[in-house]
Amino acid sequence: MRQLEKPLVTVILTALNQEKYIEETLTSVFYQTYPYIQLIVIDNASTDGTRSVIETFKAKAPAFQYIQNPFNVGLCKAFNQGLLVAQGKYVIDLSGDDIMIADRIEKQVACFEELSSDYGVIFSNATYINEQGRKLNNHYVIDRNGKSLEKIPSGDVYKNVLEKYFICTPTMMMRTESLNQLGGYDESLLFEDFDFWVRSSVRFKYFYQDEILTLKRVLSGSLSSHVYRKGSGMLASYYAVCNKAYDLNRDQREFDLLAARIRTFIRKCLYAQEFELALRFRRLLNYIENPGWQTEFIVLLCRLHLPVNFAYRFYIKNLRKAFIPEGFSF
Structure with a gap:
């Protein structure tokens, strides 16, 4: 079997009642400039038209794995369902309403491949958008060259994680091996980010990539x-x-x-x-x-x-x- 020239990246897309946005999210994965992607889509028992949109999309672009949960198992367990079958060296946790810039995976893989194995996570800047897709503001304020005006923690960020919220969750690319060592997300919790940051940053380094690579949607009813x-x-x-x-x-x-x-x-x-x-x-x-x-x-x-x-x-x-x-x- 011919070996891949570059590492495989697994995108685990979890969706719950995101009928309005899921097609745009899926499109952003398929339009990535990086070719080696395993996409796993998990519908967490949506009650709107999300499932129908996913099925219509899959009929046109079948190259992804689709898991339909009969009931809502929670965000963390749904992600772990994808992690169990993830084959990529790296993993992205993508919500059904966020959008990846076309060259995001290509740039993050290139960055990750230059780092030592004690780095478990890469994260970047992001632009917030509203329900209609209009740009609001950036996670980190940038200069005219698109670079952050403040120094963003990188390396051993455990103390920074304890101190304040500073990482935009959907911008992360994680080393699959690191995730598996942690046992994935804690399924007893309602959310994943703070717990994952605490448990991972005490063991692995983080690297900040100073680019806007993700559009994060802000919804009034978010978790x-x-x-x-x-x-x-x-x-x-x-x-x-x-x-x-x-x-x-x-x-x-x-x-x-x-x-x-x-x-x-x-x-x-x-x-x-x-x-x-x-x-x-x-x-x-x-x-x-x-x-x-x-x-x-x-x-x-x-x-x-x-x-x-x-x-x-x-x-x-x-x-x-x-x-x-x-x-x-x-």
Whole structure:
């Protein structure tokens, strides 16, 4: 059998009720300038016309594997279904509403092949687009040459991951071997990114490729918008990841960064009225340092079970938008 000249890349495309966008996403995979691609499409029991669009597309371009889930197994498990049959050296996790620039895979493979084996992830800049496809803003602000104006963490980014959100998830290309060593995504969680960043960056290096290679669609009902919804389960997943980070931390600076992140989640628990979860976050924080009076005051408000969720969601939806650029994720 003739050996491929370049490594195979597996694109795992998970879709759930993305009828309006899935055809454009699929097209962006087929129009890649890189020829060695294994595409695995997983429909996670969509209830709109997503499945019909995929089947119509496959009738015209059958060169991809299609998995139809009879019920929604969750984002993480759906991705792992694809990972089980992935044959590529590298893997891309693609949502059914995002778009890859035509030469993205070609450029990321070329970059990855120059890196040592201790690099597990490449990520890049991205442009946010709205539901109609109109460009909003870039993930990292760029200069006239398209380069980021700020220095983006690269190499050992574990401390950076603990400190703040800075990686645009759909821009990542991951080494399949690294993913398999981690056991794929944690299927007990509602989302993959924060947990994957924590577990992978403590073991593998990350490389930032300073180009815009992906269009990330911003939708009002996206999973990230559910963090302030009472009972959504988002904050419970964050709590699980914080516990993992506690066990993985290597020095005091990392514990300090984790403590600051936990304080943020305690505030979010108040806004989401996840009062009991706030107390669990507080106990975890207490293992690291004294919570201090400000955090204890927030915890006290949680103990009083103040009904603040409606007011805060109104603020997020109507007032805060007036001061935050469209497309910005908070």
